[in-house]
Amino acid sequence: MPTEPGRDIRKVTLTRDGPALIEGPVEIVTDDGRAVRSDRFIVALCLCRRSNDYPFCDTSHRRRRRTE
Ligand code: FES
Numbered sequence: 001m002p003t004e005p006g007r008d009i010r011k012v013t014l015t016r017d018g019p020a021l022i023e024g025p026v027e028i029v030t031d032d033g034r035a036v037r038s039d040r041f042i043v044a045l046c047l048c049r050r051s052n053d054y055p056f057c058d059t060s061h062r063r064r065r066r067t068e
Contacts, residue, residue: 010022010023010026011023014047017048017061018047018048018057018059018061018062019044019045019047019057019061020044020045020047021042021043021044021045022043022044023041023042023043024038024039024041024042024043025037025038025039025040025043026038026043028045028055030054030055036055036056038056043056044056044057045057046058046060046061047061048060048061050063
């Protein structure tokens with residue numbers, strides 16, 4: 001896929017029940033307008049909203065809910 005000069009395509013990988021994995025570095029703007037930056041090579045963004053480190057995944061999505 002052709003890109004404009006100076007603009008690289010970033011790969012975003014969606015996982016089935018977990019985070020979106022995004023090639024960093026990235027700046028993320030949350031729904032309340034807060035801007036957060038990560039310089040990691042791969043950034044895991046929380047899609048379940050259970051992370052204590054939202055918008056980043058802290059693996060809280062792995063906890064199962066009780067069915068009783
Ligand atoms: S996706 Fe991992 S904590 Fe939400």
